[in-house]
Amino acid sequence: METKTTNFVHLKIMKSLYLTPLLALFMLAPLLMNGQMVEVATEQQGHGQTQVELSRSLSLENDSKEENIIIAVNKKMLSLDLRISARIGDGKIEIEIYSPSGKKEWNISVGKQTKSDKLEEVFGTIAKKLVDPEAGDWVVKLKPANATGIVTLNSKSFEY
């Protein structure tokens, strides 16, 4: 199994950047996952609220190793927009999103059953908005099976 990292493009230009403990936590997350992911995080403040945007991408190449992406939600968070996409050229991946209480909230499965499919890729996206999200660790579970492709996760949160 070989996993490659890929740079991921994103986001709007921000007026000011402050490294808060929350942002630091986000940025430490990939180190806890063997650094297999590339991520970009920005934080913007205004009107008494802080907006944090985070993008992560994971390249898969004949990959079957499960990965968990943790999204830490604190009690100050007003809303959380999540968008997770998978573009798969071969194999299959299941993506599951669990709330802090352990309940599987959403899932999607994206894959190709045969190598002979002439269509080049299969694409799947989950897009969800949570207002006053449950505090704790939300877990995005990636379960690839001989998957080749790319998974991207974008999150945008607002807090006091």
Added chain:
Amino acid sequence: MLTLVLTNYGLAQSPSIKEDLKTTIIGQLALDNIWEPSIYLSHIPDFDRRFEINNQMIIAKTAVDSLGKFALKIDFLPADIQLYRLHIVKKGDSPASLIIGGQNENHLFLVLNNESRLTIQNDTTLPPFKNVSFTGSEQNRSFNSLVKLYEEYDFRASISNSSTRKLINEQLSSSLLAIADSSQYILTALYATYLHKNMSGLENEKYADLVDKWKGSNSTYLSTLIVIDQKKPSIILYLLGIGGIAIALFIGFKQRKKYTNRSLINELSIQERKVFALLREGKTNQEISDECNVAVSTVKSHVSSIYGKLKISSRKEAMNYKE
């Protein structure tokens, strides 16, 4: 944006929609120009796979004309009611694309068999299937009301604080149980049961009363809901079982010659039925490949399997095959 209201099969009268008695899903979608002018039908073999996408699940495709009208032949589907999914894709995206949630959610679940007749119309472009009306199919109206109910509760829960969320989940729980208990439509009742089981985490035993009444249907969608008896049968049951099998084999042997072509066709998978229908229209492997969005080698594999199951050996025999 289109606002044409369809109340019957008048859509088929559109000059751009080929009128065909076998056309059984017709509709009109108000679509933004971000979407490809095609619509796809996928088979969902069990509820756990309703959010799965791959090329093999796609069993039919048709064009959407400039007015948003489309017509889809589904006469090749099996006779038993099963779950399907219509979807559209963004321009430039693969046909096998599924978007869950958000303004670009791109799919709609349908409950169909080979005799289904229905018209579909939406009244919003974003998401394109959010407000869909059905004509001619109370079963689809019922199923999609359930889907909508679940999504609405899910949305309300996602924008509520924890105490309100708990209350909403309790309301959803009782609504699902009421639907599971009272719906006259098998897939609506079973899907309500399935959703309740998923949200409650209860074991299948708790749903025995709700599920038992559908056991006679032999629906494949029962498989995730029925209770599998883990108890070891007694020696008498073993003997009775072996005796039963022997009798069944004997009767089966005697009846073998009476096996009809229809029952052989029932052995074909849904993808094979689609390929078989196209074979009977005289289409080449390449044409079938184009229509089904699979490689020619996959078509050849389906054709070979069809020949084996129907005990035929040529396209000519396929075209002359009597059901």
